[in-house]
Amino acid sequence: MIVRTLKDCENSERRVASENWESTRMLLKDDNMGFSFHITTIYANTETHIHYKNHLESVYCMSGNGEIETLADGKVYPIEAGTLYILDQHDEHLLRGGSEDMKMACVFNPPLSGQEVHDKDGVYPLD
Ligand code: 9YT
Numbered sequence: 001m002i003v004r005t006l007k008d009c010e011n012s013e014r015r016v017a018s019e020n021w022e023s024t025r026m027l028l029k030d031d032n033m034g035f036s037f038h039i040t041t042i043y044a045n046t047e048t049h050i051h052y053k054n055h056l057e058s059v060y061c062m063s064g065n066g067e068i069e070t071l072a073d074g075k076v077y078p079i080e081a082g083t084l085y086i087l088d089q090h091d092e093h094l095l096r097g098g099s100e101d102m103k104m105a106c107v108f109n110p111p112l113s114g115q116e117v118h119d120k121d122g123v124y125p126l127d
Pocket of ligand 1: 021023024025040050057059104106
């Protein structure tokens with residue numbers, strides 16, 4: 001079994017930061033679980049273009065507020081504590097932080113290796 005704490009992971013190379021968000025990758029490909037698990041903060045009043053062409057992702061909001069817009073159809077979905085969004089179509093989207101930072105728990109299939117950064121289209125390459 002493996003046991004990790006968020007605090008320990010935040011104080012390691014598992015924590016990555018960008019202008020609009022920061023994320024701690026608590027479980028990665030090399031754990032051989034078939035998925036990765038991340039605790040991500042989306043900063044208030046930001047907009048991030050994301051398109052995980054090579055990954056499926058589910059995101060559960062633990063606190064804060066914001067919204068997600070799916071670009072294929074222009075639909076906007078509010079996000080608050082208790083909301084889970086599931087990108088089952090590799091949906092290209094805009095993720096917006098609202099009046100407060102959003103704390104999210106995220107799962108990726110296939111797992112991220114930990115080295116990924118968003119490219120200009122918001123894509124992570126397949127490892
Ligand atoms: C909300 C969201 O899409 N989180 C993805 C994980 C995070 N961007 C990371 O660890 O790269």
